[in-house]
Amino acid sequence: MFVFPASATSLQENLSLAIQTNLDEHPYWLKLLHYKKHIGSTSGYKSEVISEDFFLSNTKSDPLAELKATIKSIYTPITNPNQHTRCKFIARTQWLQSKLNMELPSIECEEFKQWIDLENINQVQLVFASGYLKNPASFYGHLLLKFSSSSNKNNLLDLSINYGAMLTDTNPILYIVNGIFGGYTAGFSDSRFYRQNHNYGQTDLRDLWSYNLDLSQDQIKQIAFHLWELLDVQFTYYFLDKNCAYHFANLLALVIEAPLTDQYSPWVMPLTIFQKLMENKSKDNPLVKSVTHIASRQSQFYEKYFHLNEKQQQLLKLLLESNDWVSHSKFKSLPDNEKIALINVLFDYIEYQLAELGDSSSDRVQQLSLEKKKLIRTRFSLPASPAKKQRTHLLKTQPPHHSQYPKLIRVSGISSKESSGALLQLRPVYYDILGSESGRMPNSALSMADLTLSNFNGNFAIRRFNIVAIESYNVAKTELRGDNKYAWMINFGLDTPDNMCFNCTRVQLSGGLGKSYKLSHQHIINFMALGSIHTEHNNEGNATIGGQVSLLSKINPSWNSLITFNKTRTLTNVPTSSIKWENSFFNLKHFDVRLSLERNNSNLLVTAGYSFYF
Amino acid sequence: MKKLILSALAAATLVGTNISAVQAEKINPWRDCGIGALIFPSVPAGAVISNIIWDLGTTAVTSNASSPDTCEGETVKVAQFIQETFKPLEEETANGSGEHVTAMLNILGCEENVHNSIIKNVRLEYATKLESTEDTQKPQALYNAVIHNTADVCSAS
CATH class of the missing domain: 1.10.1240 (Methyltransferase, Methionine Synthase (B12-binding Domains); Chain A, domain 1)
Structure with a gap:
């Protein structure tokens, strides 16, 4: 290929034009380089990318220097096209070309063309992998992205993109500490979708939900160009806020104006991205064209069994x-x-x-x-049979964006014979057993940092603080051997042993193991043996054992009910018993109404609350 | 790294190579193109075991990136696909159709109108190997049946 000499005039003119028009401060440029505001930087910005070779200016905190270096590099002679800035940083080059008057010789980026066939791709799908209670890092689900062609119904060979931490150890404590506090690097990786389908759907038994985004061909190209730039790039991984959801939201922010994360939230959840995608529009058009369920092997089994x-x-x-x-x-x-x-x-x-x-x-x-x-x-x-026909979906699984928002504020009034007061519950994540269960493991609860404050006669107190609380009824869908697992729960935090005692919290760790049975389409009964260790209260010892029976009823989409009979005994032989009837009404994405009656020993307690989810 | 990813992903771009029986005979992706080939370069049997225990994934193809003539192209890609999706693929082969079967034949550039006849022949050939083949060798047996029955009718286009 004949290579034209770079035009020095054009280079200088475009450098001047870029500086005059403040392209270094343009939001698109800041997004492409992953610059975020940073107090310690003289420019006021620092990139979240930690890989040195992502920067042509040898600095991660100077958007202007990077802009100048990129423009100069674009004009360097082409010796090896695939290693040239115009092929390594296609998104930057394309954007600068659209903003400046660059006259450049032609270039063929063969490696990029081999990586993605943009001639035939006309769809981008964001995929939600449902939560997985066997791994704390997967409680809240996961995100993938894939490119596909509307003319190809088989998606197994689609190019799929993942974002994840590069794990260096298997110690569970280090895993959690490094995950939360930035001990791992992370990055985008690519593979054919069959591998993701296998890992999530066949091995982890997690359902996938594919959201087909309504993007133009130009927008699809912008995403592909930038992902190509990011494939070798590393970031620091933070489980709570710089996770897969955060980085895919940043990627889509190149082409979608509507915010896909909560700007002031200290954590970013995969579910939120999908809820925002479904809520927002682009020029009065929905951002999502269609949603497809990709059933896990377990879901496929149920679907076929019920047929x-x-x-x-x-x-x-x-x-x-x-x-x-x-x-x-x-x-x-x-x-x-x-x-x-x-x-x-x-x-x-x-x-x-x-x-x-x-x-x-x-x-x-x-x-x-x-x-x-x-x-x-x-x-x-036996004889070969023709390809399976599309089946009706008997299980009626709801996509995740239908679920309630993960953050909760609940205000309740509480009353007993002797006194009345108010409760304030603040729960950053995620859901309880009475909430709507779209896209979640059914008949389960998962909450963290769930705080309930009480106010009786002007006195504030902590009533309950669940640092972690997980419960899974694991109800068998069939009567088949092996499809009937144990129900279990674990809870760590502060609780109030006697609901009529308004200022006597204790530290506790409790667990339960049992079985659940489906009584009918609407009713589930659960039996669970309980045990807990806790700080001492009223000289009642440091451990309690007991059991509970619960009846969970999903009476209709707007009314869920849970009746729990609980009987325990401390190791010093102090018995307690309670019966509680909790109800959740309306069960909408943003709110529900809760009403509960509780008899604790001989006292009756009535609670009525309004929940706001966001 | 990008280069490595490319070598693993070129499979589905379906550009280029004709699938010839000669090539298929020359290359055993399990023996020649996997992690095992690096660990046990002079002991082919060991290489096979190592690959099956660990992976025939990106790393495996990557390890032979310096031998592009032998470990790139659709035959290696289809071997990788068979190894990684063997369970559903074997079930679908037994049924005579399915999305994994279709994807496998797409990698090899087979036109849709020949899928049924190919899989019919693959089904017959692979069935004869079932009794005599160890579980760990079954992906290779299926691969051999697929390559044998696509050699003259499929090409990447």
Whole structure:
């Protein structure tokens, strides 16, 4: 290729023009370089990027110096196109070309073209991976981005982008400390979507939700150009506020004006990005064209299972309680099409169970693996069947943006025979068992730093402070073996042992283990053994054991109810018992109304509250 | 790093190479292009074991980035795909269709109108290997059946 000599005149003119027009202060330039306001910097800015080679000016805190260095570098002779600034920093180059009068020789960025086929890509999807209670770092879900073509219905080969910390240790304490306090570097990485689909959907059993953004071809190019610049780049990872949600929001901010995060919030949650995307518009058009559910292996299993008729479901149950399923006389007597239907449900059942059991070499794992081999052989011996048709979704899973906002302020009035007062609850994250459960693990609760203050007769006191509280009913959806896990809960923080005592909090760590059963479509009963250790109150000792029975009812979308009967005994043999009926009404994204009645020993307590979610 | 990512991702760009049976015979992606090839360069059997235990992912292809003639191109990419998605892919192969099967044939540049006939033949060939193949070798057996049955009918375009 013939390379034109750089025009010195053009370079000087464009440098002057860039300075005169203050391009270094332009919001787009600041976004491309990830500059944030910084008090300690003479320019007032510092980039969040920590990789040295992301900067052409040898400084991370001078937007003007970087602007000048970039313009000069754009004009350098092209010897190796792929290593030239115009190919390494395409977004910067394209933007500067749009703002200045650059006359540049042509250049072919072959590596970029191999990375992404922009001729055929016309869609960008932001993907939400639902929360995962087995890993604290995944409680709040995760974000991915992918590029696709509307003409290609198979998304497994889509180019997908992830953002994550580069882990250097597996110690759980270090993992948490480094994650929160900036001990890890992080960056964007790319892979084909089949890998993400496998990791999240097959291994972690997490449903994915793909939000198809309404972007122009030019906007899609801007995102692709900038991601190309970011692939080798490192940031410092902070779990709370500089996480995947934060960086994908920054990326989309190149082309979406509406804010996708809460500017003054000290943390950024993946869910918030999707809620903001659905709420905001661009020139009166929605930012999202469509939302697609990508079912995990577990969800696929349920979907197929509930499409079986009752007789088939009973046979499946019978098979799972036997050995050598395909040799069972009742299976062998089935016509081919029914065998095929059952085998496909069993494929999903086995992989769901194996994912739950992990890497163990237990007898159960070996048995399932053996049955899978036999099923595969049997399936090969039967006729091939045509591609699966689109199924109706019996499970009616709701996308995550329908859920309530994660931050809560609740004001309640509380009254008993002797006195009355007020409660103020502040919960930064995330949800309780009575809230709406779109995009969340059903019948579970997850909250952190959940503070409740009380005011009785003008006296303020802390009534409860849950540093961490997690509860999962783990209700079996089927009656099949292995689909009935333990219910569990864990709670650490301050509590009030006697709800009629208004100033007697104690530090406590409690846990529970039990089972839940579905009584009907609307009602779930849960039995749980409880144990806690705590600081002493009224000479009642430092440990308590007991149990509780709960009835959770989802009466209709606007009314959820929970009745809990609790009986405990301290190790010094002091018994307590309580029965509580809690209700949540309306269950809208921004608010609900709570009403509860509680009898604690012989006292009746009534609480009515208004919740605001944001 | 970008170069490394490129080598792993060029798979689905579907540009270039014809898939020839000759090439397929020359390259064993598990033996020649994986982590194991670095760890056990002179012990092919060890290389195979190492790859299956660890990965045939980006790192594996990356490790052979200095041998672009042997470890790039659609055959290696499809081997990688088969290794990473083997469970659903094997199920779909048994069924005769599915999204993983389609994606696999797309990597190899197979036109949609030949998918059914290819997978029919792959299904027959792979089924004959099931009894005699160890679990750890099954992805390779499926790969061999796929390459054998696409050699004359698919090309990246």
